Amino acid sequence: MRDEIKEMEKEFSDSLYVLGERIMEGKPAEEAFAYASEALKGSKMGELFGKTFFNLQSMRMNTNDALFDKKFGSLKHVYSDRIKAIMRLFVEGIEKSYVAAGVAIVKIADHLKQLQDVERNIKNALGTLTSTLKTTATVFAPMIGGVTLGIAKLIYGVMSKIDWKIISEENSQFLFGSPKFSIENVKPEYLVLVVGIYIILLVLLLIRFANGIDEGDDRIQYLYELGKALPTAVFLYSIVTIMSMFFFQGMAP
Numbered sequence: 001m002r003d004e005i006k007e008m009e010k011e012f013s014d015s016l017y018v019l020g021e022r023i024m025e026g027k028p029a030e031e032a033f034a035y036a037s038e039a040l041k042g043s044k045m046g047e048l049f050g051k052t053f054f055n056l057q058s059m060r061m062n063t064n065d066a067l068f069d070k071k072f073g074s075l076k077h078v079y080s081d082r083i084k085a086i087m088r089l090f091v092e093g094i095e096k097s098y099v100a101a102g103v104a105i106v107k108i109a110d111h112l113k114q115l116q117d118v119e120r121n122i123k124n125a126l127g128t129l130t131s132t133l134k135t136t137a138t139v140f141a142p143m144i145g146g147v148t149l150g151i152a153k154l155i156y157g158v159m160s161k162i163d164w165k166i167i168s169e170e171n172s173q174f175l176f177g178s179p180k181f182s183i184e185n186v187k188p189e190y191l192v193l194v195v196g197i198y199i200i201l202l203v204l205l206l207i208r209f210a211n212g213i214d215e216g217d218d219r220i221q222y223l224y225e226l227g228k229a230l231p232t233a234v235f236l237y238s239i240v241t242i243m244s245m246f247f248f249q250g251m252a253p
Contacts, residue, residue, distance in 0.1 A: 015045035016109035024102030142237035150244025
């Protein structure tokens with residue numbers, strides 16, 4: 001469904017040209033939709049205009065009902081706010097003047113075309129950035145976190161074999177801030193949860209930022225991308241952490 005909406009929005013600017021030109025000629029909405037559906041035959045917008053024409057001719061609806069009727073409207077199953085908003089402007093325009101409405105529709109089509117070009121250029125320019133953000137969230141960050149925990153395990157193994165009793169209380173306080181410092185209180189296993197939470201938050205933020213660049217404020221797409229990235233990051237983090245701990249534990253003296 002999402003791909004269908006994108007396809008319709010991509011076709012929408014061209015379809016507005018066809019529809020607007022007929023309206024500018026003073027043709028009634030019924031004839032304009034019939035012409036547009038034939039000219040755009042085989043496309044999603046052609047099907048939409050064809051259904052609108054059917055509602056106008058066969059069901060004797062007015063233009064507003066032909067498009068927006070809750071039961072039979074041609075836009076009933078169209079979930080694009082952009083298309084619905086512009087078609088509502090179209091309906092309001094033809095109620096006042098067909099020629100003015102046609103001119104407005106053609107100008108809107110020009111603006112949509114320019115907007116699509118801008119969006120495409122932005123995606124091309126920032127494509128490397130968004131790809132890097134997603135890779136960092138799903139691959140690099142979990143791997144670095146796992147290796148860091150392995151190194152922490154190695155350090156813990158080395159320090160746990162030091163006889164801290166030979167260190168004076170004064171030196172202990174100087175080094176660790178408290179004479180009651182104990183290496184057992186900083187076991188690397190405790191860090192697994194802390195780093196794990198950090199990785200999850202990092203994935204949430206980076207995927208949100210990357211998705212905002214690519215798709216804008218699209219919550220559904222964000223949740224979809226998050227559903228792919230988060231399990232991958234957690235799995236990779238778990239595997240790398242386990243392997244690193246076993247590897248570095250074997251290096252401890």
